[in-house]
Amino acid sequence: MNWDDADNAAADRLVGAVADSDDQAVEAALRPRDLDEFVGQERVREQLGLVLQAARKRGGTADHVLLSGAPGLGKTTLSMIIAAEMGVPIRITSGPAIQHAGDLASILSSLTEGEVLFLDEIHRMSRPAEEMLYMAMEDFRVDVIVGKGPGATAIPLELPPFTLVGATTRAGLLPPPLRDRFGFTGHMEFYAPAELERVIHRSAGLLDVVVDAAGAAEIAGRSRGTPRIANRLLRRVRDYAQVRADGTITRQTAAAALEVYEVDARGLDRLDRAVLHALLTLFGGGPVGLSTLAVAVGEERETVEEVAEPFLVREGLLARTPRGRVATGAAWAHLGLAPPHPTGGAGPGQTGLFGP
Numbered sequence: 001m002n003w004d005d006a007d008n009a010a011a012d013r014l015v016g017a018v019a020d021s022d023d024q025a026v027e028a029a030l031r032p033r034d035l036d037e038f039v040g041q042e043r044v045r046e047q048l049g050l051v052l053q054a055a056r057k058r059g060g061t062a063d064h065v066l067l068s069g070a071p072g073l074g075k076t077t078l079s080m081i082i083a084a085e086m087g088v089p090i091r092i093t094s095g096p097a098i099q100h101a102g103d104l105a106s107i108l109s110s111l112t113e114g115e116v117l118f119l120d121e122i123h124r125m126s127r128p129a130e131e132m133l134y135m136a137m138e139d140f141r142v143d144v145i146v147g148k149g150p151g152a153t154a155i156p157l158e159l160p161p162f163t164l165v166g167a168t169t170r171a172g173l174l175p176p177p178l179r180d181r182f183g184f185t186g187h188m189e190f191y192a193p194a195e196l197e198r199v200i201h202r203s204a205g206l207l208d209v210v211v212d213a214a215g216a217a218e219i220a221g222r223s224r225g226t227p228r229i230a231n232r233l234l235r236r237v238r239d240y241a242q243v244r245a246d247g248t249i250t251r252q253t254a255a256a257a258l259e260v261y262e263v264d265a266r267g268l269d270r271l272d273r274a275v276l277h278a279l280l281t282l283f284g285g286g287p288v289g290l291s292t293l294a295v296a297v298g299e300e301r302e303t304v305e306e307v308a309e310p311f312l313v314r315e316g317l318l319a320r321t322p323r324g325r326v327a328t329g330a331a332w333a334h335l336g337l338a339p340p341h342p343t344g345g346a347g348p349g350q351t352g353l354f355g356p
Ligand SMILES: Nc1ncnc2c1ncn2[C@@H]1O[C@H](COP(=O)(O)OP(=O)(O)OP(=O)(O)O)[C@@H](O)[C@H]1O
Pocket: 017, 018, 019, 026, 027, 028, 030, 031, 032, 037, 038, 039, 040, 041, 070, 071, 072, 073, 074, 075, 076, 077, 078, 120, 199, 227, 228, 231
């Protein structure tokens, strides 16, 4: 397997949801500071608002919170908002950074009362650290093991009450004992285009860029339901508008800029379109095996599977079936191609995925 290739391909993408170094530099300035500024996610916002308000009313610490959802949907932002709304500091770390139980013990023992501990990618923590976390979450206590072998002793250490905010892209991977210790779980959904337009207008204001309604709508439609991508595309369109136009982002400048960056009207990039194009033109829409499809586009199997396919599946352009990858009617329409006749070989008629 070559997951590095998939990671590299994902990191290079303008429409990738994982933060790159450029994003990290500007994201702090673009983050909403309170629940009212946080766009969308109405259900999570309302439920979380109640959890925090009740904790404030009791004068206590908020329950532990688990946030699940794809990268770039606002989990880190929400954890900072939780701390701000509770008027407490926040400590940020991640599962992969905690490999030994001792790493976690030293973080936990240095927390102040009420502090928020944000643990990103909580599903990637080591097992011993995870077990230590169970007790810390439930009893605000950890057992620090001193020594080795039969002479090892557990020294109990009391912790101040704190709020753990765990974030995960894979809630299903969390062991049930860990999941059960969270008082509140919020599932973050992809954003609707109208919500992304609000994110874009807000960010444009902070970046001092003028964007009209149609320009924001054009960027929102290509942002794959993800605020991080919307903010990134906004910055690239701003560059284009400043260099090739008068600086104002209109529908025309947004569309022209994103054409330069090869992000199409639906948010597909060069790789996504290459996969679809090969599936349609070389294999009549499928079914075709993943390895064959990967060879046809000159990419690693993992890159096609991990980087291109999830969004194509989400968009209803491609289906993974037991017989291989199959294009849907929407895929033919999106690339402006006519599907072959249903009776003509391994075509749409056999897959049942096409309309009449
Ligand atoms: N609801 C929102 N309203 C406005 N901006 C948002 C919202 N959600 C996210 N953003 C913006 O998107 C960017 C990415 O958000 P954030 O870092 O919180 O995502 P994340 O889910 O924690 O991603 P990851 O899983 O990769 O850490 C931030 O700059 C933030 O400003």
